[in-house]
Structures are given as structure tokens and as C-alpha cells.
Amino acid sequence: MQIFEYNGSAVVAMVGKNCFAIASDRRLGVQLQTIATDFQRISKIHDRVFIGLSGLATDVQTLYQRLVFRHKLYQLREERDMKPETFASLVSAILYEKRFGPYLCQPVIAGLGEDDKPFICTMDSIGAKELAKDFVVSGTASESLYGACEAMYKPDMEAEELFETISQALLSSVDRDCLSGWGGHVYVVTPTEIKERILKGRMD
Amino acid sequence: MTQSSVDVPAKGGFSFDLCKRNNMLIEKGLKAPSFLKTGTTIVGLIFKDGVILGADTRATEGPIVADKNCEKIHYMAPNIYCCGAGTAADTEAVTDMVSSQLRLHRYQTGRDSRVITALTLLKKHLFSYQGHVSAALVLGGVDITGPHLHTIYPHGSTDTLPFATMGSGSLAAMSVFEAKYKEGLTRDEGIKLVAEAICSGIFNDLGSGSNVDICVITKGNKEYLRNYMEPNPRTYVSSKGYSFTKKTEILRTKITPLMERVEITEVGEAMEE
Numbered sequence: 001m002q003i004f005e006y007n008g009s010a011v012v013a014m015v016g017k018n019c020f021a022i023a024s025d026r027r028l029g030v031q032l033q034t035i036a037t038d039f040q041r042i043s044k045i046h047d048r049v050f051i052g053l054s055g056l057a058t059d060v061q062t063l064y065q066r067l068v069f070r071h072k073l074y075q076l077r078e079e080r081d082m083k084p085e086t087f088a089s090l091v092s093a094i095l096y097e098k099r100f101g102p103y104l105c106q107p108v109i110a111g112l113g114e115d116d117k118p119f120i121c122t123m124d125s126i127g128a129k130e131l132a133k134d135f136v137v138s139g140t141a142s143e144s145l146y147g148a149c150e151a152m153y154k155p156d157m158e159a160e161e162l163f164e165t166i167s168q169a170l171l172s173s174v175d176r177d178c179l180s181g182w183g184g185h186v187y188v189v190t191p192t193e194i195k196e197r198i199l200k201g202r203m204d
Numbered sequence: 205m206t207q208s209s210v211d212v213p214a215k216g217g218f219s220f221d222l223c224k225r226n227n228m229l230i231e232k233g234l235k236a237p238s239f240l241k242t243g244t245t246i247v248g249l250i251f252k253d254g255v256i257l258g259a260d261t262r263a264t265e266g267p268i269v270a271d272k273n274c275e276k277i278h279y280m281a282p283n284i285y286c287c288g289a290g291t292a293a294d295t296e297a298v299t300d301m302v303s304s305q306l307r308l309h310r311y312q313t314g315r316d317s318r319v320i321t322a323l324t325l326l327k328k329h330l331f332s333y334q335g336h337v338s339a340a341l342v343l344g345g346v347d348i349t350g351p352h353l354h355t356i357y358p359h360g361s362t363d364t365l366p367f368a369t370m371g372s373g374s375l376a377a378m379s380v381f382e383a384k385y386k387e388g389l390t391r392d393e394g395i396k397l398v399a400e401a402i403c404s405g406i407f408n409d410l411g412s413g414s415n416v417d418i419c420v421i422t423k424g425n426k427e428y429l430r431n432y433m434e435p436n437p438r439t440y441v442s443s444k445g446y447s448f449t450k451k452t453e454i455l456r457t458k459i460t461p462l463m464e465r466v467e468i469t470e471v472g473e474a475m476e477e
Contacts, residue, residue: 003234047462055237096297100336101223104237124240128292130263130271143268152446167452183455194460200453 003104006031008179009054010141011041012170013110013120014153015134016162019190020118022050022110023170025141025201027182028057037182037203045071046081047194048112050187051091054139055105055125063103067091084111084119088129095127102126106138116191141180144173163188163197171201238266239291243411245373246276246287247401248344249385250366251394254351254422255344258398259287260373260406261431262413269413273431277419281306281317283426284345285419286326289371290358294339302326319345319352323362331360340370346421373405373412380404391420399433406435 008029013022028039042052043064051067053060070090074082082090088109095103102125110120122136123129130136134153137145148169157165167186174181184199230236246259263271278286278299284306288295302325306317323343330337341356355368367385369377380401389397398418405412416433419426 003229003237006234092293092296096293097217097219098222099218099293099297101220101226102237103222104226104229124265124270124293125237126239126291126293128240128263128296130240130274130292132271146268154445164448164451165446168446168448171452184452192462194462196458196460197454198456200455 004055004106005140005179007055007057008177009041009060009139010137010145010170010174010177010180011052011054011108011139012135012137012145012149012166012173013052013108013122014149014157014162014166014169015118015120015132015155016157016159018112018116018118019159019162019188020110020112020120021159021162021166021186021188022052022108022120023166023184023186024052024054025139025170025174025180025182026185026198027180029179032178034182040185042185042187043068044194045087045111046075048189049082049084049087050110050189051087052108052110052138053105054108055103059103059105063094063105063107066094070094084109084113087111088119088121088123088131092123092127092129095123095125099126108136108138110189112189112191139180141173141177144176145169148173159188159190159195163195167197167199171199175202239293240265240270241291241411243373243409244276244289244371245369245377245402245405245409245412246289246342246371247369247377247381247398247405248287248342248353248355248367249381249389249394249398250344250351250353251389251391253391254346254420255353256391256394256398257285257287257342257344257419257421258402259417260402260412261415261417262406262411263292264411272414275417275430277417277428279303280322280343281310281345283347283421283424284317284319284322284343285421285426285428286322286344287342287370289340289342291338294337295341298326298329298337298339299341302329316347317345318347318349319343319354323354323356326356327360327362330356330358335359342368342370344421346423351421369401369405371405371412373402373409376404376408377401391422395420395429395432403433403435 010025024041028036135149183201188195248257259276263274344353402416418429418432
């Protein structure tokens with residue numbers, strides 16, 4: 001069985017008008033057995049940058065702790081928060097360092113950059129950055145997510161419409177994947193607030 | 205004192221900490237992950253006044269298209285560009301690394317970089333990793349000694365050619381070059397030929413697709429024509445868009461207001477003495 005299918009995951013991020021949304025499922029499993037239904041896959045690095053990690057859960061947590069550590073060091077030295085583009089380069093470098101024995105996870109990074117311009121990107125497990133202007137997906141449900149997002153996405157959506165679109169795309173994709181699901185966790189970030197919402201989904 | 209220095213930013217190079225654990229997982233039956241590859245058609249040719257490089261823009265992850273519009277022509281120096289095929293992380297990392305080394309070399313020598321400098325740095329690095337760093341490159345540029353075009357294979361061997369193609373679409377592109385290339389092409393003829401070769405790769409090779417990127421380098425000047433041709437636009441877009449009749453059900457909402465970012469400017473006199 002594939003290493004990425006050990007725990008199961010689904011993460012997606014979308015760009016809207018001066019805002020972005022990042023969503024994930026909530027299941028943590030060991031192959032076909034579900035052991036938790038409230039696993040945190042998306043973490044806040046600072047108020048305007050979020051990272052969602054899919055793949056092997058142990059590497060998700062280890063990598064998140066290393067990144068928070070590096071960001072705190074950066075804040076102490078530079079006395080400011082990291083820009084999302086800089087953070088993406090940092091994650092890419094940390095992943096490429098382990099090129100021949102990689103962390104088995106795929107990050108999705110979303111943030112608000114200068115002038116509140118939204119930034120999203122995803123990487124494979126060795127740090128190949130893939131910048132996108134519309135949406136990025138990752139996880140076991142990624143193929144369904146590609147299809148759902150491609151159909152449902154529109155450019156320049158406002159925060160509420162973006163939330164509805166990303167939730168519908170996430171829930172319909174995880175319904176077609178046995179290894180992810182059990183609800184959804186969506187963050188919609190605008191320059192003035194972070195809205196975190198837990199979604200009700202199929203619990204199977 | 206315990207080994208607390210393990211997470212301090214490393215001095216560079218690869219770290220093999222997780223190899224033992226990953227091998228253990230593979231022995232237990234878990235298959236290793238696949239990496240983002242740039243299936244690719246990349247080409248280069250030398251024309252009358254310089255070098256033209258071309259690339260498609262599709263990045264694949266297995267059979268799925270991960271990025272429909274990625275950049276495969278990487279900057280090395282103001283007069284040198286490099287197209288990359290193979291594992292995407294490897295091409296990006298290797299070209300970034302050699303680009304930094306070239307800049308430091310320029311500061312040290314006070315001269316513009318030469319294409320063979322970039323070539324030697326790249327082939328040394330790739331050979332030392334015996335092909336495990338899977339980057340196949342087409343390097344082109346114009347320096348004081350004239351225009352140069354080279355291909356570099358993942359194991360470190362290089363070729364110097366008047367026209368070159370690499371990647372999964374290389375046969376499709378090479379067939380166009382072999383039929384139509386001649387020495388002393390003008391700029392427009394060269395661009396047309398490169399675009400035709402890349403299109404041949406895009407339409408005939410499954411690992412290449414989307415748009416055509418072109419970079420023209422001449423003495424003292426370069427032009428990066430991103431998305432020069434877009435032969436695969438998305439045509440069937442519904443103008444109505446998607447409307448959802450059944451709204452998603454929300455269990456909990458938490459709103460965190462973000463504080464206004466305040467710029468503090470230092471006002472006051474500098475200390476004397």
C-alpha cells in the first residue's frame with residue numbers, strides 16, 4: 001500500500017478577492033481503521049500565513065513543529081512576520097534537504113502577502129514548488145479535488161462565496177475517497193479577520 | 205548536554221536522517237511516494253545573433269497534471285538561462301544553487317559569467333551524485349566568447365550542439381529540428397522553428413502540454429517570452445458558473461479579528477558621540 005495512503009488526508013486551498021480559504025478533512029486513520037475524527041491538518045504560522053500538511057501524520061506534526069521553530073527564529077531576528085513567498089521557499093529548502101530520505105508529506109501553503117494579495121502554493125514531498133493563481137490540492141483525495149475545483153472555481157470570489165465553493169468542493173471530493181472525510185475544517189482569511197468553521201459531513 | 209543542536213539550521217548539503225525510517229516503512233510494504241516530474245519538451249538552438257531556448261509548461265505527478273502552467277526556463281545569470289527536465293525539485297534546486305555560485309563568482313572576478321562556467325559547475329554536482337539527482341538540462345547563453353548551447357544529462361555527461369532537445373518529447377521536437385534547421389537563422393525564423401518544435405512535443409507527447417515559453421538571448425540582451433503561444437486555451441467555460449442549491453452545514457464557527465498593522469516610525473534625534 002502507498003505510504004500516503006497510510007493515514008489518509010485531503011487538503012485544498014483557493015484564492016479569492018483579497019482573501020484566501022484553506023480547508024482539510026478531519027480523519028486520522030491507520031490504513032482502514034479510523035482512530036480520530038478531529039485531527040488538525042491545517043496550522044497557523046502567523047496571522048496571515050497558514051500551512052496545511054497531508055500525508056503521513058507523524059511527519060505532518062514533526063514538520064509543523066520544525067517550521068514553527070524556524071519562523072519564531074526569523075521573528076526574533078527580523079522583528080517581523082515572514083512573507084508567504086519567503087515561507088514557501090523555507091519549506092521547499094527544508095524538504096529538499098531530505099531529498100534522499102524525504103518527509104512523507106505534501107504541504108499546501110496559503111497566505112496574504114503585500115497589499116493583501118493572496119498567495120497559494122503546494123509542493124511535492126521533496127519541495128518542488130507549484131505556484132497557482134486559482135487553487136491547489138493535496139492528499140489521497142487529490143484526484144477528485146482536482147476535478148471538483150476545476151469545475152466549481154471562479155476567479156475573484158468574495159469571502160462568503162469562496163467559503164461555500166471550497167466547502168462544496170472538499171465535501172464532494174472526500175465523499176469519493178474512503179480514506180478521508182469525517183467532516184471538514186475550513187479557514188477563510190481576509191485582511192480583517194480569520195473565520196474558522198467546522199463542517200458537518202458524512203461520517204463514513 | 206543533550207543533542208539539542210539537531211534542529212539548528214544546517215550548514216547545507218543533503219541530510220540523510222530519515223533514510224533508515226523510510227527504508228523500514230518500505231520493507232513493511234509501504235511504497236515510496238512519486239515525485240513531481242516535468243515530463244517535458246525542452247529545446248535550444250543557436251541562431252545568427254545568439255541562442256533561443258524553448259519549453260512547454262506542463263508538470264505531472266504520475267498520470268495527473270499537477271501544474272498546467274509551470275516555468276521550466278530557469279535564470280542562471282543575466283546572459284545565461286537553463287531549461288530543466290526530470291524531477292522538478294532537482295531541476296529547481298540545482299539551477300538555483302548554480303545561479304548563486306555564478307553570482308558569487310561574478311563578484312569575485314568582476315566579469316560576466318561564461319556559459320562553460322555554469323556547465324562545469326552543473327556537471328560536477330550531477331556527477332558527484334551519480335545520477336540520483338535526476339535533472340536533465342539544456343543550458344544556453346551568450347558570453348564574451350560568443351553564443352553557446354549545451355545539454356547536460358543526469359549522470360553528468362554533456363554535449364555541445366548547435367541545436368538540442370531533451371525530455372520525454374525530445375524525439376518529437378528533434379524531428380522538427382532535423383528537418384528544418386539551418387545555420388544563420390534570423391531571430392524570427394529561429395523563434396518560429398522553436399515554437400514549432402515545442403508544439404510538436406505538446407501535441408504528440410503525453411508528458412508535455414499547455415503553453416510554449418521562449419527565451420531569446422543575444423549579446424547584451426535577453427527576452428523572456430513567457431507563454432509566447434497558448435495553443436490549448438480552456439474553451440468550454442460556463443458563463444453562469446456553479447450555484448449550490450444545498451448549502452454546507454456548519455457545526456461551529458470561530459472568528460478571530462486581526463489587529464490593524466501599525467507602522468512605527470522612529471522619531472527623535474540620534475545620540476551624539
